[in-house]
Amino acid sequence: MDFTDIEARGVVLLGCGKMGGAMLAGWLDRGLSPGAVHVIDPKPSDWLRNTGVHLDGGLPDSPAITLIAVKPQMMGDALPALQDLDDTLYVSIAAGTTIGAFEAVFGAEARIVRAMPNTPAAISQGITAIVGNDAATADDLDLADLFLSAVGEVVRLNDESEMDAVTGLSGSGPAYVFHMIEAMTAAGEAQGLAPELALRLARATVAGAGALAMSGEDPEQLRKNVTSPNGTTQAGLEVLMEELQDLMARTVAAAADRSRELRG
Ligand SMILES: NC(=O)C1=CN([C@@H]2O[C@H](COP(=O)(O)OP(=O)(O)OC[C@H]3O[C@@H](n4cnc5c(N)ncnc54)[C@H](OP(=O)(O)O)[C@@H]3O)[C@@H](O)[C@H]2O)C=CC1
Ligand SMILES: O=C(O)[C@@H]1CCC=N1
CATH class of the missing domain: 1.10.3730.10 (ProC C-terminal domain-like)
Incomplete structure (x- = not known):
């Protein structure tokens, strides 16, 4: 895949545990530069430290993609770290947390894609379902699709209500x-x-x-x-x-x- 825009503007990863780490491993494996990735995680693993991604807390102003990969229960503590970002596509992989919940934090004009991946993403054999909010454009969905398809297949949902069944089937x-x-x-x-x-x-x-x-x-x-x-x-x-x-x-x-x- 062509990471040109993503490389130029950077990617922010909020939470790098089992799923965020699996996806990051897949992207790095597919050629994304560690220098383009900014990770926010309170206790970075040794593996994460050794990847060479940015862990210093400094974030680009308008990253191409901001991937939200913290537990649903940690959202309230974690999301304020993203408050200064502008002109980014938010992609959340959190189970259960709705697009509406993110709009309540970032505003209804924020471009948001809700996604449900699975851990075979670590070896680029995942499958991720995506659905965008009203503000997300066709280009935004294409960008999310392109980025996520680097770690496996991507399917687009017609409606967010399908996400619970997707989570129960392919996420888990x-x-x-x-x-x-x-x-x-x-x-x-x-x-x-x-x-x-x-x-x-x-x-x-x-x-x-x-x-x-x-x-x-x-x-x-x-x-x-x-x-x-x-x-x-x-x-x-x-x-x-x-x-x-x-x-x-x-x-x-x-x-x-x-x-x-x-x-x-
Ligand atoms: N695991 C899976 O197969 C899948 C998970 N998901 C979703 O992915 C998300 C993450 O799940 P998973 O990776 O399993 O969970 P993990 O607990 O492994 O990862 C979450 C990471 O976020 C970190 N974290 C906690 N608080 C903050 C904070 N305030 N700011 C930044 N980072 C923080 C955690 O650090 P610490 O450990 O130190 O608390 C941890 O490294 C969930 O929303 C889940 O629903 C979706 C699809 C599949
Ligand atoms: O167990 C969980 O809640 C997460 C979501 C899908 C897979 N793991």
Whole structure:
């Protein structure tokens, strides 16, 4: 991607924890200069200090993008650090915190994009959903799209109300998959495999199946390709399919409900 305008005007990152750090890692990996990035974080990690980004508190007057990556509960303490910025595109990745909440702080004329990424952004394999406020122009959405697509796919939402479901599905989703690896590993161990071997098999299976799923083939067909009539997979799926659909529906609903609660 072409970071020219972003390099020239700079980027401010408010909060550099797990998600902000994952995205920053992706951008630096894709060629963004550390010197263009200004991070505000009370306790910078050793990794962050070693990146060479600005940590001195001095901010550009009109950064191209100001990414807000603090916890929703920390917003009140954190946002005042941005009060002197002018002519910037605010991009918030905070779960639950609405565009309206940011307009109340920055003004309705402020250009705001609400985004929901996920941690595979750290290896440029994330997916981020975005939606802008009324003040955000088509160019602003294109800029946010361009910047975020450096760390994975970007999808545009028709309405902010979709963001809670997105958060419950793809924002939180990597954790469900990692837990699936944990569960498959434990199940392999229960069948007598050594822990390291079970983990290796489970991790590679999920990664390989994920990569195959990205080929574009229908997941149902991919499942059928593994399932020999009256074979081992059929026996396994008869157990899994009885529970998983309902379990996943309840899982995503609980996460989406929590996102709604975080609106306050
Ligand atoms: N983790 C994920 O997978 C995803 C997270 N998000 C969203 O990203 C945001 C951050 O989440 P996550 O990275 O997991 O949380 P973290 O706690 O890991 O990161 C938040 C960072 O902000 C710092 N911070 C706290 N107070 C301030 C302040 N006043 N000014 C600047 N920085 C501050 C924290 O420092 P300290 O630790 O010292 O308090 C921490 O480094 C949340 O809003 C979350 O909803 C969105 C999608 C996915
Ligand atoms: O757990 C959370 O609240 C954040 C939002 C999506 C993923 N992590």
